[in-house]
Amino acid sequence: MDEKITGLIDLQECDKLIMEVRTKKEQGPVRIRGLEEGLDLFERELEEKTGELVKYKQERRQVEKDVEDFDNRIERSKIKLANIKSNKEYQAATKEIDGLGVEKALLEDRIIEIMEKIEKLEEINVASRLEEGRLKEKYEKDRDEILKELEALDRDFKRLEKERARVCQTIDKRLIKKYDSLREHRGGLAISPVIKGVCQACNIGIPPQQFNELIRGNELMSCPNCTRLIYWGEDERFQKAAKKE
Numbered sequence: 001m002d003e004k005i006t007g008l009i010d011l012q013e014c015d016k017l018i019m020e021v022r023t024k025k026e027q028g029p030v031r032i033r034g035l036e037e038g039l040d041l042f043e044r045e046l047e048e049k050t051g052e053l054v055k056y057k058q059e060r061r062q063v064e065k066d067v068e069d070f071d072n073r074i075e076r077s078k079i080k081l082a083n084i085k086s087n088k089e090y091q092a093a094t095k096e097i098d099g100l101g102v103e104k105a106l107l108e109d110r111i112i113e114i115m116e117k118i119e120k121l122e123e124i125n126v127a128s129r130l131e132e133g134r135l136k137e138k139y140e141k142d143r144d145e146i147l148k149e150l151e152a153l154d155r156d157f158k159r160l161e162k163e164r165a166r167v168c169q170t171i172d173k174r175l176i177k178k179y180d181s182l183r184e185h186r187g188g189l190a191i192s193p194v195i196k197g198v199c200q201a202c203n204i205g206i207p208p209q210q211f212n213e214l215i216r217g218n219e220l221m222s223c224p225n226c227t228r229l230i231y232w233g234e235d236e237r238f239q240k241a242a243k244k245e
């Protein structure tokens, strides 16, 4: 009887550890994806800023060309002006030249605006490139750390599986079946101590007569409420078994 219970306690401890390792193993790739997403987001933002810079540089070239066009038109108008005879024509031509001058000045203002934007964006880009390098380095370091953790977890997992197989060899096959079924249907907990008459898994007191039977320990018993296998938790031998792992 006692060996049955200590065997099952060992098995449950082993399964608990296996579950913990499995959960951590599953979290590894999720954590790496999280790191990747953080880096991707930064790079997308950097690309956007670079795209903006390219757009402003293109606009600057276009506006500079437009200014050149205005210069040529003003030049041509000035030549025309030199050959004008009538006063009326002269006034019209001067007005045209003034008008071209105003439009050209607006374009020149726009060039100054664009150059200020370009300067600011270039500053931001230089800082962002530095930050990108730092983030990439940090990403690689964190990822390698997680990969190393995963390797260690794989080793733990293999060790625990072996341990489980070893423990199972000491337990009756039908009992293992019962244990596995309870574990599956009772949230991973198949066997529970009863302390001061209360099942520690479901927190319900068991009838005194059954508790006395449990203390006598002549047969393997189940909690009348949650149906889990139970043992007397105040028994020192079982306490040692539960704490062993």
Ligand SMILES: [Zn+2]
Residues within 6 Å of the ligand: 192, 199, 200, 201, 202, 203, 204, 223, 224, 225, 226, 227, 228
């Ligand atoms: Zn119970």
